[in-house]
Amino acid sequence: xxxxxxxxxxxxxxxxxxxxxxxxxxxxxxxxxxxxxxxxxxxxxxxxxxxxxxxxxxxxxxxxxxxxxxxxxxxxxxxxxxxxxxxxxxxxxxxxxxxxxxxxxxxxxxxxxxxxxxxxxxxxxxxxxxxxxxxxxxxxxxxxxxxxxxxxxxxxxxxxxxxxxxxxxxxxxxxxxxxxxxxxxxxxxxxxxxxxxxxxxxxxxxxxxxxxxxxxxxxxxxxxx
Amino acid sequence: xxxxxxxxxxxxxxxxxxxxxxxxxxxxxxxxxxxxxxxxxxxxxxxxxxxxxxxxxxxxxxxxxxxxxxxxxxxxxxxxxxxxxxxxxxxxxxxxxxxxxxxxxxxxxxxxxxxxxxxxxxxxxxxxxxxxxxxxxxxxxxxxxxxxxxxxxxxxxxxxxxxxxxxxxxxxxxxxxxxxxxxxxxxxxxxxxxxxxxxxxxxxxxxxxxxxxxxxxxxxxxxxxxxxxxxxxxxxxxxxxxxxxxx
Numbered sequence: 001x002x003x004x005x006x007x008x009x010x011x012x013x014x015x016x017x018x019x020x021x022x023x024x025x026x027x028x029x030x031x032x033x034x035x036x037x038x039x040x041x042x043x044x045x046x047x048x049x050x051x052x053x054x055x056x057x058x059x060x061x062x063x064x065x066x067x068x069x070x071x072x073x074x075x076x077x078x079x080x081x082x083x084x085x086x087x088x089x090x091x092x093x094x095x096x097x098x099x100x101x102x103x104x105x106x107x108x109x110x111x112x113x114x115x116x117x118x119x120x121x122x123x124x125x126x127x128x129x130x131x132x133x134x135x136x137x138x139x140x141x142x143x144x145x146x147x148x149x150x151x152x153x154x155x156x157x158x159x160x161x162x163x164x165x166x167x168x169x170x171x172x173x174x175x176x177x178x179x180x181x182x183x184x185x186x187x188x189x190x191x192x193x194x195x196x197x198x199x200x201x202x203x204x205x206x207x208x209x210x211x212x213x214x215x216x217x218x219x220x221x222x223x224x225x
Numbered sequence: 226x227x228x229x230x231x232x233x234x235x236x237x238x239x240x241x242x243x244x245x246x247x248x249x250x251x252x253x254x255x256x257x258x259x260x261x262x263x264x265x266x267x268x269x270x271x272x273x274x275x276x277x278x279x280x281x282x283x284x285x286x287x288x289x290x291x292x293x294x295x296x297x298x299x300x301x302x303x304x305x306x307x308x309x310x311x312x313x314x315x316x317x318x319x320x321x322x323x324x325x326x327x328x329x330x331x332x333x334x335x336x337x338x339x340x341x342x343x344x345x346x347x348x349x350x351x352x353x354x355x356x357x358x359x360x361x362x363x364x365x366x367x368x369x370x371x372x373x374x375x376x377x378x379x380x381x382x383x384x385x386x387x388x389x390x391x392x393x394x395x396x397x398x399x400x401x402x403x404x405x406x407x408x409x410x411x412x413x414x415x416x417x418x419x420x421x422x423x424x425x426x427x428x429x430x431x432x433x434x435x436x437x438x439x440x441x442x443x444x445x446x447x448x449x450x451x452x453x454x455x456x457x458x459x460x461x462x463x464x465x466x467x468x469x470x471x472x
Contacts, residue, residue: 089467136454138461141468146454160452164464177464182447184460188439191254195435198253210431217429 044173045143045165046135052080052175053130060126066119073118077111082166082174087111089176089186091207092194098204106204109211116215120222127152130161141168149180254438256366256376263368267434270373271427278416279424285417293417295337300414302328302336303407304349306391311350315358323347335403348451352389353382357449366438374441 059072077083087107088095098106128149135145146162164177164184177186193207200206246258257263285293305328312321324347330340339346356378357363364377372383392403416423430436443460450456 085467089464134454138457139465139468142461142464144454144461160454162454164460166468168468177460179460181444182452182458183440183443187443187460187463188436190463191439192430192432192435195253195432195438198251199432214429214431221429 041167041173042135042137042143045145045163045167046132048080048165048173048175049132049145049147049163052076055080056125060122064122069119069122070115073115073122077114080175082176083107083111085166085174085176086186090189090193091204092190092197094194094197094202094204094207102204102208105208106211109208109215112215113211113218116218116222120218127155137167141166143167143173144179253435254366256363256442257438258365259367263366264434266368266370267437269370270368271433273371274416274427278412281413282416282420285413286420293414296410297414297418298331298339299336300407300411301346301349302331303392303403303411304351305331305336305347307352307386307389308347308350310389310391311352311355311386312347314352314355315350317350320347320350324350349448351379351382352385353379354449356382366442374437376445379445 055072055076059069062068064072084107087103087110090110091098091103091106095103095106128151130147130149132145132147135143137143143165144162145165146160149159149161151158159181162179163175164179164186165173166176167173177184179185196207196210197204247260249255249258252258252260254260285296288296305324309321309324309328312318312324323345327341327345327347328336331338333340353375361378363379366374366376367380368374369380372380375383392407426433426436426440443458446458450458
């Protein structure tokens with residue numbers, strides 16, 4: 001009878017079977033789907049770094065003019081980096097309370113600093129070689145791909161470099177940070193920017209002004225040299 | 226003499242900083258409650274750098290490369306006894322053995338020549354790292370006159386290393402000269418070898434104090450975890466938390 005089928009005992013067995021099935025499915029997901037996806041993201045991250053290195057080598061081999069370096073750096077920032085995340089992270093907590101116009105001004109000023117730095121230092125990359133070592137997931141949205149930078153002239157000792165790659169589901173993998181010998185570019189920037197805002201009574205505009213000034217100073221210094 | 230100076234410096238800085246702790250909401254970094262007084266000491270250290278250390282480091286860079294290498298080797302060599310002791314205290318037996326062997330072999334030239342294989346150089350270990358391995362909290366960030374950046378833990382470690390350096394108890398002739406000269410030699414070789422990087426912070430950073438503090442914490446963490454890429458760092462946690470906040 002129907003009532004015996006749905007007796008408390010059979011209900012328990014039924015629930016137990018469902019639970020087992022669910023656990024089995026979860027285990028299968030963890031064993032098969034998740035690692036596959038994770039491995040895919042790790043491989044994608046490592047491939048992104050390889051493409052970036054090849055791109056930089058290609059640019060260097062063409063002996064680019066300053067204008068070409070700027071064009072290529074802009075291209076690199078837009079195609080290999082998640083500049084929106086980079087800007088948001090580097091601004092720290094102040095990003096949340098900044099107005100849209102302040103955010104846009106900050107993004108432009110920070111990009112100008114990076115562009116001018118790239119312009120002044122691009123040639124020094126010519127003697128460097130990159131040897132990838134490993135890529136490790138850190139949580140489910142981040143992969144750290146690391147390697148060694150070797151200076152062909154022997155002037156600088158080998159240094160470890162790590163690329164933090166955002167691997168958010170449904171989005172292309174993009175670099176959000178570069179770390180050399182455990183020094184993260186973005187953490188350093190974020191902490192410096194937070195201090196500038198704090199030293200100026202919480203003014204986000206003061207940070208923008210400081211970055212505009214820094215971009216100009218970098219240009220002047222590189223012109224002097 | 227150097228030990229007395231270090232004790233005096235650290236004690237006076239602790240006294241000064243103890244009077245000016247900032248409330249949490251006014252700190253630009255939670256680890257830096259003495260930011261105002263630290264900034265003053267940092268400014269003083271920059272004046273000393275302008276007047277003495279940078280010019281001397283510039284002179285060091287004019288020396289023949291072989292002399293620069295010899296002085297750098299010597300500075301590293303004088304730290305080996307301390308590295309050996311601290312490696313032992315942290316259970317890093319291989320590093321302790323490497324430091325001991327390096328110290329003994331390179332001692333034939335007072336450390337001026339590196340007679341051992343470069344690939345086997347021991348990793349520098351100090352008592353601050355030992356205290357960290359023993360899970361002692363790092364304490365507040367403090368900039369000391371002449372000594373520079375550190376935390377309560379690392380400055381304490383520096384002091385203990387200065388007092389307990391086995392080099393001082395070795396009884397080897399001329400060891401007092403080595404002890405007296407080792408700190409200035411280390412300062413000059415460090416400043417000279419990192420000349421462009423330090424000048425970049427000094428002259429190009431929008432806030433040299435904040436950048437130095439940030440670099441100190443990250444570099445120190447790298448030393449403490451021995452650069453192991455499988456250990457999650459504070460930076461990894463910061464990015465993980467950022468990406469999980471819906472960014």
